[in-house]
Amino acid sequence: MDEEDEVTDIRAQVFHNTVREYIIFLLLFLLLYLGSYAVIVRFRRRDREDLYSSDDDEILVYRISLWLCTFSLAVAVGAxxxxxxxIASNEVLLLYPNSYYVKWLNSxxxxxxxxxxxxxxxxSLFVFLPFAYLFTESSGFFGHKKGIVARxxxxxxxxxxxxxxxxxxxxVLSALFDSEKSGILSFLNLxxxxxxxxxxxxxxxxxxFLLVCTPFGFVRLFGVVGQVLVKPHLLRDVNEEYQAFHLEEASVKRKLENLYANAQLQGAGSNHSNGWASQAGLANLYQRKTVNGTLSEQAMLHERLRELEAERKELDKLRSSSAFQRNFVYPLAMLLLLFLTGITLLLVLQNTLELLIGIKALPLSTRQLTLGITSLSKLGPIGAALEVCIIFYLAATSTVGLYTMPFMRHIKPEKRKTSLSQLIFNCALVLILSSALPLLSRILGISNFDLLGDYxxxxxxxxxxxxxxxxLIFGTTTALCLVNKFTAAVRRELCARLVENYVFFTNYMSFIN
Structure with a gap:
């Protein structure tokens, strides 16, 4: 009886542990799904007929595809x-090994x-996203009754x-790489x-993709932070510059009004027999080129007015910002970016040397993991927190680098202007990159945490x-991108000075001869 009770207790414990794990998975997935849905709602287009269509089938197709897209984005964030x-779970179990509140956190x-x-x-990658795209593009076979079933x-x-x-x-590809997988049994083993x-x-x-996007994102992120945060004034009188731009803007507007009045008088003189010129005639008059160059001058004034308005808005932003934001937040953000980038490069260099010497093992691993045995970082919880920050930093830089690539110009999502097909394509890209992020962190030696399961x-x-x-490629390209970023202005100035000196020397020698 004691043995039967013990077996029953073990089975009950396994059952309760399994139920608890699935409840945690469900709660985590619901949280990720709600966050992903909020992101997609922010970007999806709302001026199309497919969203406000009176056809119930069209609305159902749109909703199913949107749900699948949201599900895939939630999985991408989870990856x-x-x-x-x-990493955080392992450190928590090390810090609180006997705590009642973290017993649910196990291997x-x-x-x-x-x-x-x-x-x-x-x-998501092989079923849901392709099905969502094909479902939105389908219309039913020719000759069949239109409807949701036909689609x-x-x-x-x-x-x-x-x-x-x-x-x-x-x-075919697996058979080329491994001849043992060319049999009929491997073909049926899906x-x-x-x-x-x-x-x-x-x-x-x-x-x-990450090899291309991440080094480019390191450089681009400095520009993004510079656009979002307000830079220090550094010996600039912002109020004086603001007043100067305001006066110049008023002067340009006055010149444009004078040109407009002259164009009205010219239009009235040329149409004296037919009465005053219409507004459309004046608009056509502005678009035509004249001999005296009045309209080209007007175009230059319009361009200058747009530049002045943009610069005035930037100065207004500087004036309204606090001294703490200008003199502390911006330098701190730049120093933090430099610190994270430098630590990443050092970790990549260390990992490369350890691979060459033979100290570091390859990231391929299939062993089971037991959490809470030892810290995976030499610095303990501080090193683990730094690893987590670097992983998030790599995710941010890869995302910024991806969406600043030239080929992403027509695919990049825009707020309330992105079609459903574009959303599906972007979710596929994000899923590919996020699924490769653990592999990237392990390959570069950012973390020593083994890839679990099929990863x-x-x-x-x-x-x-x-x-x-x-x-080697990652470290070299990242270093070259950073050097190019911070020395481009100096190199351009040096080249300009060398060219100027060369021209001066050439003219001087020709003058002497």
Missing amino acids: ALLLPIS SLIQGLWNQIFLFSNL AYETFTVFSLLAFVVLGLAY SSVHLPFLYSCVSFLGVL GAIEWLGNFQIVLLYN
Whole structure:
């Protein structure tokens, strides 16, 4: 009886632990989903007929696609938070090992979180987002009755054909890389062969994206902070400059009024036989070029007026800002960015040297993790907090770098102006980058926390040449981008002075000869 009671107690404990974990997963997902929905509502377009359509089928299609898009964005945010949550959980268990309030935080919970995020990342990337895009673009096959059923039938048909093509390509590529996977059994083994291989390819693509976006984002983030925060005055009399711009703006407006009056008189003289010129005639008159250059002067005045208004608004922002914001917040933000960037470069350099010497192991790992045994940072909780800050910093820089790329100009979401298809594409990009963020942090040696679940089983993470080359390229490009950012003005001035001296020397020698 005692053995049966003990077995029953163990089963009850396992059941309660499982229920508790799924409740935590559900609450976390609901929080992420609500935040993602608020972001998507902020950016989605509201001036289209598909949102205010009277067709119930169209509204239902729009809502289903929007829900799938929101779900995928919530999964993307969860993937970006995997490493910070895991590192913080390990340090909390170290600080409070016997606390009653953190007993729910255990290795099983963190392991399950990694597995759930990996599963939903695959579903979102290969099922939900393609289905949402195809569903919004579908209209039903020709000859069938229009409606939601016809659109769903077309979507499932096109999606099945697309899935067959993608899985066929995955089978061919996996057979090329590994001859053991070329049999018929591996072709039919979808869950353990093709999907992990596809996700491995997508994660590699995401890591390559981060290799381009993150160094560029390091530089661009300094400009973004400079635009958001107010810079110190530094020997500038802002009030005097504001008054000067205000007077010049009034002078330019007065000149434009005089030109407008002269154009009215010219229009009235040329149309004396037909009465006064109409307003449309005057507008056409402004757009035509004349011999005396009056209209070109007007265009120059308009351009100067726009420049003065922009500069006056900037000066007004400087005048209204507090001394604390100008002299403390802006320098502190710049120093913080420099500190985080410098620490990141040092960690990458240290990781590269340790890989070359053989001290550091490759990020490929499939072992089980036990939280609360030892700190993964040499500095303890402070080092772990610094690692979390650097991971968030990498996420911010990669996002800024992605959306400042030239090819993202037509895809970048705008507030209340982004169509549903653009939202789906942006969610796919964010999901790819956020899923690759734990891999990036582990490859660069930002954290020693092992990749759990199927994340640590990605095969290319065990390739020494790829990992070492990635560290070298990342460190080199980041250093070059920062050097170019902070020395560009000096180099331009030096080049201008050298050219000026060369021209002067050439003219002087020609004058002597």
